[in-house]
Amino acid sequence: MLNYIFRRLLALIPVLLIVSLTIFLLIHLVPGDPAAAMLGENATQEQIDALHTAMGLDLPLPLQYLRWMGRLLRGDLGTSYFMKGTVNEILRDHMVPTLQQTAVAVAFAALVGVPLGMIAAVHRGRAADRLISGFSTVGVSMPSFLMGLGLVLLFSVKLRLLPSSGYKEIAVAGWRTHMRYMLLPGIALGFIEMGLIIRMTRSAVLEILSADYMRMARSKGVSRVRLFLKHALKNALIGILTVVGLSFISCLGGAAVTETIFNIPGIGKLTLNAVMRRDYEVVQAVVLVVSLLNVVCTLILDLFFAMIDPRIRLQ
């Protein structure tokens, strides 16, 4: 098992190298100049050139990449051209609200989606199944900005239960207030994922319910409830965990939309602004960190699978 983990960690290195190179090239090859953006429209060419030299942007691209990598290896993500503080600090400050929002979204999606998917599978073809499947189709096809606006309209404007936007830190405002602010964006973000999780859970469980080993277990006298809880759930878990894990990753990416609607200072908004201003260091750092999270998430999933399924352990 340790060997397996070690090999998986080793495989991360080339992935991250490729990601870093891609994002570096992408952001540097796209037209646009941070120096010009900083100095404004009236800047002279001399001023821009001077700033380029100061920022190291006059160096050839490969050299710039190597300098960036060198700092990365020391754990230094760089400095923002526009914002105060190092990129490390900026990222940390903005990552927290996004992760919190994503956690709420995934928790909502999984807690609602998995049970509904199971109910649909068990009642295949009946009214409950059709209702749930219809609901999941709505979930999958509802854009999160629409969902967000709808939720605000209902819970904030009509019912006046929850705040319509903003962000409160746990340390400052406490858990309850924090959650009141996180609930609507979380649900808006997680709604699509909930739809997906319902579908995947339903099909994973359905497939297992008709498996030969379920029939075999039944022929041994195992009760329906035990059959479901012991054999079906354990076997379906891999499929279910995969979608839940993937939903975490896509929520991180989708957070930009809900962060904008609900005015949450997360990495989604940060990235958007940084790209607009060609704030190279920030964009690179965000993409790199999100990819790292992505890869780590997949790794954790794979380790889970290896724990559940002996056939994966073997390979």
Place this chain on the structure above:
Amino acid sequence: MGEKILEVHNLTTRFATERGEVTAVQGISFHVDRGEILGLVGESGCGKSVTSQSILRLYDERRDVRYEGEIRFEGRNLLALPEKKMRSVRGGEIAMVFQDSLSSLDPLFTCADQIMESILIHRKISRAKARAEAVEMLRLVGIPDPEKRADQYPHELSGGMRQRVMIACALSCRPKLLIADEPTTALDVTIQAQIMELIRDLNEKLNMGVILITHDLAVVSEMCTRVAVMYLGQIVEEADVVTLFEHPLHPYTQGLLRSIPTVKGGKREELSVIEGTVPPLDRIPEGCRFRPRCPNASPLCSGQMPGLKPVGEGHRVRCFLCGGEEKEARS
């Protein structure tokens, strides 16, 4: 004749499908004596497996299936038993071995776990004792180094081993009846012989009845005391194994027997085949179900369905043209 432990009377199994209700098994009757091996023979889709799974009521009764008739096991009608009582019959008194051992064993549990599952359901003993029994069962079915194998997962064993594990599961509670649904189809010939030998051995040791479902007549002639031949959801002929092989009456049985390859005088004979294919269950022919493929079919056969009539000691056949039905139908 020994004591009958299982009597099936007029069992009909219907399935609800998208194209309407389909009758997979139509009014079949047979019995199994204590300690005997009954062969259930027929082509794919003839209802052998449906029959066996109907006995244990493995289909989803809330949705898919409707049973009619009676399945008497030691005096109780299994079809009328409440689910809870039925559970104690399953695995405890009647056990089943399936065809594909790789898909029939749960991939996420060890062999010991799967054997212990039956033991713990049907017997009030501790986990430690159940485990010891599971290892003992593995030894009984001839698995070398059972202590080590017990902790392995199904994918780590060979096909023959897995089939033995499945038999160990089935026999762990000393059932009175074992239903073996093509237990060796997925195995190669030498392993096949070993598994069959094992089943016969345990049948003698434990004096349990066995229903052996197969399409392999060679296996039947080796193993069984009596045989029921099924065609399209019905039993078409039933006899003891010697009678069936020496005096088969039904044209279908004769066809099956002719299709066993033989080598005579060093020269290979051309294989005989039964013309046509088994029609789908929603297009069952009128009259005798075998008529469209029968070499002897006469106009008589298309009018009405022949009954299963006795023609001799324990020998029954469903055909107008051979034996019992003939005179009756013509008069």
